[in-house]
Each structure stands twice: as structure tokens, then as C-alpha cells.
Amino acid sequence: MIITVVGLGVIGGSFVKALKGKGYDVYGVDCDLKTLEMAKAEGCIIEGYQDGHEIIARSDLTIICLYPSKVLEFIANHQFKKGSIVTDVVGIKSYF
Numbered sequence: 001m002i003i004t005v006v007g008l009g010v011i012g013g014s015f016v017k018a019l020k021g022k023g024y025d026v027y028g029v030d031c032d033l034k035t036l037e038m039a040k041a042e043g044c045i046i047e048g049y050q051d052g053h054e055i056i057a058r059s060d061l062t063i064i065c066l067y068p069s070k071v072l073e074f075i076a077n078h079q080f081k082k083g084s085i086v087t088d089v090v091g092i093k094s095y096f
Contacts, residue, residue: 001024001025002025004027004052006030008039011065015065015089016028027047028040028044056078057079057081061085
């Protein structure tokens, strides 16, 4: 099973660490190249992508861990594998 985590901040980073060594092919998408390199070096992801188009189209499960304001734009700009599961774990820290 190919699992892709989008956004490797606190929540996404926790997901890839929790999935490490569980037998899944885990990939990461993040705009920060250093974050992707660190996740790969720690063995949490197989490969990292800054835009994610290639891996999202092959993923069986996509976990979106972005700011709420970025989720719809991300979904609209990517093509997901037919029959795949797409979920999010977004949250807000304060109200304006």
C-alpha cells in the first residue's frame, strides 16, 4: 500500500514516524526541501516531493496535513488515484 502524507509539520511528521517500519510504502510531500531530506534520512519516507503530482496519482491513501486554507487548493490541483482514500487532519490553533 502506498501512503502519501502531505505536509510534514508536527501532525504530518508524526504520521510518517508512526508509519515507519509498519510495512507501508510511505512518501512525503512538503514545500521545504530540508524537511523532506530529514524525513528521508531518518527512514520515515521512501522519497519526498515538493509538488506531489507524481506520487499522489499512485497513492492508495493520501493524508493531507496542511493549513485549512490550503486544503481545497491542494485537492483541486492534484489528480488522485481512482478508488484511493483521501483524508485530512487539519486543525486550527486559534480563532480570529
